[in-house]
Amino acid sequence: MLNRATLSGCAGAVLGWFVAAAGQALPGPARAEGADPVLVKQGEYLARAGDCVACHTKPGGKLFAGGRAMPTPFGTLYSTNITPDPDTGIGKWTPDGLYNLMHSGRSRDGGLIYPAMPFASYTKVTRADSDAIFAYLRSVPPVRAPNKPHDLSFPYNNRALILGWRTLFFTEGEYKPDPSKSEDWNRGAYLVQGLGHCSMCHTPINALGGSSESQAFEGGLIPCKIGTRPR
Secondary structure (H helix, E strand, O other): OOOHHHHOHHHHHHHHHHHHHHOOOOOOOOOOOOOOHHHHHHHHHHHHHHOHHHHHEOOOOOOOOEOOEEEEOOEEEEOOOOOOOOOOOOOOOOHHHHHHHHHHOEOOOOOEOOOOOOHHHHOOOOHHHHHHHHHHHOOOOOOOOOOOOOEEOOOOOOOOHHHHHHHHHOOOOOOOOOOOOOHHHHHHHHHHHOOOOOHHHHOOEOOOOOEOHHHOOOOOOOOOOOOOOOO
16 A cells, blocks of 8 residues: 555655755746735645645756656656646646545545545645635646656556545544634644644654544654656
8 A cells, every 4th residue: 555654746856855945936926817915924824834845846857847746665756737728737626626625535536546645634724725726826836747646666657546545544624723712823733734844754653544633743764666766
């Protein structure tokens, strides 16, 4: 079964890759026709919180155009183009499509998404925040960059296996505030458990890719494929 931490972009394609990507500034919101500038600005903030750039920008590539290689013991995954290009990006998507992907881990055509996309965390994101992220992504410059097929070995190239992973490790649903905690605490928990997907790197996993709440944030090994580098 595909390992959750391994496939979470090999945790952002390993810290060194993350640092390289984080060094690139996110583009300022463009003047998208009909876009609410306040909503777009909120979406930019949320995209930073979710660190979308780390996985969806390859070294030396256009921002959000995808193509970042994520080597794993099961093969190599490639991130997708999330610019508003109508043919190779999300230009034909709707807010419903992005929310469904984040909330349920399914693509626009209903197909199962590999947990490299941390939908097990993103499912906690509210509809309002998802819509803001969508508005921001639609405001950035479109890039024509076809998505590269994943290169996974058998049987991990069979997406039906994701159903088993989902049964064991995926609980769908938006974040529910804890009424016994403060507003600040709940805001922090929402970001850590949701967009920040901190547990993907900072919680140990078992052989099936599961993690224990009792060990949350205790740290753990990121088992990327040894000897590989992003291409």
